[in-house]
Amino acid sequence: MPGLPVVFFILAAVAVVTALGMLLSRNTVYSALFLVLNFATVAVLYLMLGAPFVALTQITVYAGSIMVLFLFVILLLGAERLPISDKLGWQPFVAIPLGFILAAEFAFNLFQSTGQIVNVIETPANFGSPASIGELLFSQYILPFETTALVLLAAAVGAIIIAKPERQSPGQAIRRTRAVSSPVPAEAPSAEAKETPAAVQEEALKQN
């Protein structure tokens, strides 16, 4: 049951206000907290649409893990104190009307095609329950399930490698110094005129 209209409009207003708060807030931590509230509101909307499993997954994964990760990175980089340059000249004047046009187009098309559906169809009592989702997930959608497991593994490995600080081993440092100080490889060692500079270089390398 989609629920009472009052509940829907209150939740919709909270969702839009928190989204605007996230966009307009100058402090990045406030933006993240506004977004957490937005996710919680959308989770309640999922509950009203008869999707309890997805609603609680949203709270656990989005509001509970992804936003916590965002807050970690915000506090790690000190982004709440970084000076944000307001060098936007003409962008807001083009972007905001285009955004309005996009939203109006979306809403127009959606209302055109589905406006006549007032009552949703009656769904069984366990629609959207974990058991019914699990039945479908492990029988018909087993391939995307395993693929997302691979995607998560790749993302975890990739994130660790990208964010790892570069550290030189001692052998790497010595090889780099040797390459810098002796740029010419041993081409004609028989020439006696080159022997003295080569001996001087080798002594210098032995001291490193």
Next chain:
Amino acid sequence: MIPVSYYLGLSAVLFALGILGVLLRRNPLVLFMSLELMFNAGNLAFVTFARMYGDLAGQLVVFFVMTVAAAEVAVGLALIVAIFRSKHTIDLDEVNSLKG
């Protein structure tokens, strides 16, 4: 009872707000958060359609989108940390060259 098209209208509004956030904010962290808002708007549309047609496939798509979005956020934030470590700024107007 309210028409399900109101849910779709809310999804459209949230999606447009997400796009405005991507276009107008210079801080890449807020940009990523606006991307997550767009993902959420799409998920809301999927759940609405699942309810409209009584098909659970819509909710399964939302499950997969959440998983992939979590993976993408992890890699994206690692990239931001790496960029900050080398350039000491994350303002998007200054991170405009491919040179790392």
